[in-house]
Amino acid sequence: MNPFESILVTLATLLPIVNPLGTAPIFLAMSADLPPAARRHLARVVARNVFLLLAAAMLAGSHVLAFFGISLPIVRVAGGMVLLAAGWRLLHAGDEPDAPPTALSSAWSREIGRRGFYPLTFPLTVGPGSLSIAITLGTGVTDGPTILRAVINLVGIGIIAVAVYLSYRFASKVIGALGETGTNVFLRLSAFILLCVGVAILWSGILGLVQTMGSA
Numbered sequence: 303m304n305p306f307e308s309i310l311v312t313l314a315t316l317l318p319i320v321n322p323l324g325t326a327p328i329f330l331a332m333s334a335d336l337p338p339a340a341r342r343h344l345a346r347v348v349a350r351n352v353f354l355l356l357a358a359a360m361l362a363g364s365h366v367l368a369f370f371g372i373s374l375p376i377v378r379v380a381g382g383m384v385l386l387a388a389g390w391r392l393l394h395a396g397d398e399p400d401a402p403p404t405a406l407s408s409a410w411s412r413e414i415g416r417r418g419f420y421p422l423t424f425p426l427t428v429g430p431g432s433l434s435i436a437i438t439l440g441t442g443v444t445d446g447p448t449i450l451r452a453v454i455n456l457v458g459i460g461i462i463a464v465a466v467y468l469s470y471r472f473a474s475k476v477i478g479a480l481g482e483t484g485t486n487v488f489l490r491l492s493a494f495i496l497l498c499v500g501v502a503i504l505w506s507g508i509l510g511l512v513q514t515m516g517s518a
Contacts, residue, residue, distance in 0.1 A: 305454050312439060312458025316356070319432040320462055322469035328496050329422060330473040331392055331489040340410040342471055347418035349467035352427055356459045359433045360440035361452065367437070374434045375510030381425040382504025388421045389496035392489075426496075427466060430503060 329348070333341050367373070439455050477488060 305450075305457075308451070308454040309458045309461070312455050313461060315435050315439070316432055316458065316462055317465065319429075319435060320352070320427060320466065322427070322462075322466040325427055326469040326473040327477060327488060327492045328426060329470045330477055331492045332388070332422060332426070333417070334489060336410060336413070338474065340414060341474065344414045344418060344422070345467050345470035347414055348422050348427060348470060349463045351419050351423035352466050353459055353463035355423060355428050356432065356436045356462070357456055359428075359436035360455055360459070363433065363437035363440060373510075373514065374430065374437075375507045375514060377433065378430040378503050378507030378510060380507075381430040382500045382502070382507055384421060384425050385429075385496060385500030385503060387500075388426070389493050389500055392496065393493035425503075430507070 329345075330341075333344055336344065367377075436459075440452075
């Protein structure tokens with residue numbers, strides 16, 4: 303398999319799971335109280351964290367899980383519970399957010415640092431499913447030098463990070479066309495979808511644990 307085909311394989315396996323276009327409305331809902339400049343900066347932070355997290359999972363994820371004795375079903379259960387909490391909080395958030403300042407102040411910088419990884423990078427953008435695929439990519443090197451395969455996979459992950467940035471960066475323009483009422487309805491629906499995704503991930507983790515107990 304040549305490098306170009308390997309990059310396509312990485313994209314084909316990870317991009318549908320990360321699904322930046324599908325999670326962009328949820329990103330917008332969870333950053334609706336930020337000014338546009340802060341939201342743009344947050345999109346860059348999340349994209350950078352997506353690359354670092356997927357790269358770390360690919361290069362060392364299996365060793366970290368083995369060291370702590372953590373299985374992937376347990377990661378799914380924990381990630382599902384986190385998404386449930388975030389979705390519930392977002393669904394019951396106030397209808398009218400505080401008026402944000404127009405400048406990117408130090409307070410917003412701290413808020414971006416707080417949200418940049420949790421929950422926007424993990425588990426919203428990079429969840430247990432994409433982490434497990436990245437771990438599989440890291441442990442499934444069967445052809446070619448390991449370093450070369452790792453570099454090829456990192457290129458694919460970099461493309462995914464760029465897609466995340468573009469989807470999150472321009473999400474507000476797409477949603478803004480809905481108007482105030484439509485945006486509010488859309489954000490509520492996004493919160494409900496986030497709850498459903500959390501339930502699905504939690505349930506898949508519980509099923510995985512049950513299957514592990516049955517085969518033990």
